[in-house]
Amino acid sequence: MDKLELTDAKELTNQEKEVYRTLRTNLEFTGVENRVIAVTSCGPDEGKSTVSYNLGRTLASAGKTTLYIDADMRKSILANRHQIQGIEKGLSHYLSGQADMTEVVYSTNKKNFFMLPCGLFPVNPTELLGNGRLDKLLEGLKKTFDYIIIDTPPLGSVIDAAVVAKRCDGSVLVLEADRTPKSMAKSVKEQLQAANPNIVGVVLNKVDTHKGSYYGKKYGSYYGKYYK
Numbered sequence: 001m002d003k004l005e006l007t008d009a010k011e012l013t014n015q016e017k018e019v020y021r022t023l024r025t026n027l028e029f030t031g032v033e034n035r036v037i038a039v040t041s042c043g044p045d046e047g048k049s050t051v052s053y054n055l056g057r058t059l060a061s062a063g064k065t066t067l068y069i070d071a072d073m074r075k076s077i078l079a080n081r082h083q084i085q086g087i088e089k090g091l092s093h094y095l096s097g098q099a100d101m102t103e104v105v106y107s108t109n110k111k112n113f114f115m116l117p118c119g120l121f122p123v124n125p126t127e128l129l130g131n132g133r134l135d136k137l138l139e140g141l142k143k144t145f146d147y148i149i150i151d152t153p154p155l156g157s158v159i160d161a162a163v164v165a166k167r168c169d170g171s172v173l174v175l176e177a178d179r180t181p182k183s184m185a186k187s188v189k190e191q192l193q194a195a196n197p198n199i200v201g202v203v204l205n206k207v208d209t210h211k212g213s214y215y216g217k218k219y220g221s222y223y224g225k226y227y228k
């Protein structure tokens with residue numbers, strides 16, 4: 001297995017670490033059957049990649065062997081954001097039959113944290129995700145990893161996240177505070193539930209802490225609500 005060196009874009013503050021620990025604990029308490037989790041949102045830039053990566057890292061630092069899959073095969077920023085060099089192959093290579101599982105999973109310099117990057121951007125990401133190879137991949141990976149966290153594109157724009165969520169144990173919806181209209185959030189939630197009824201949590205992200213709102217004061221930038 002090849003190894004990737006990751007550099008975190010920025011160190012989490014103690015408050016952010018605490019919030020991610022709460023997310024991790026809440027996820028764990030939804031039940032041991034929820035180990036493969038898709039993370040999506042309504043629109044772009046709401047924080048899917050940030051939340052999924054940090055949740056993955058937090059699970060790993062608690063001793064859970066965790067795989068982060070970058071399934072945003074349209075505009076992944078993973079390699080740039082974490083200054084990763086040396087990615088040869090990724091999800092698109094596996095899904096298109098150009099690589100096997102062992103070639104696309106990388107260990108990292110972070111203990112218990114593994115990565116499956118997106119690979120070259122394909123022309124047909126939705127079709128690749130739905131071609132049956134993803135089921136096989138996740139089935140195999142589940143035997144090795146305690147948790148698999150999958151970053152996806154926004155469901156309000158493309159259906160990739162629904163195709164992925166269908167093959168997961170559950171999903172997490174990230175909502176940017178004061179941005180997504182209620183009607184859109186509701187419609188995306190319904191779309192997600194149609195693919196997989198098990199939405200294990202909603203993360204309200206980018207809460208303006210200076211507003212002095214209840215969430216801001218009490219929980220800082222993130223507020224995670226998990227339910228079953």
Ligand SMILES: Nc1ncnc2c1ncn2[C@@H]1O[C@H](COP(=O)(O)OP(=O)(O)OP(=O)(O)O)[C@@H](O)[C@H]1O
Pocket residue numbers: 041043044045046047048049050051072075152153154205206207221222
């Ligand atoms: N809680 C937060 N507070 C402040 N900035 C944040 C927060 N979460 C994410 N960001 C910033 O918002 C931007 C978008 O975040 P991110 O890339 O995680 O979103 P995304 O939903 O994955 O976007 P895309 O739809 O392009 O994949 C980044 O610059 C990130 O650093």
Ligand SMILES: [Mg+2]
Pocket residue numbers: 048049050072077151152
């Ligand atoms: Mg993203």
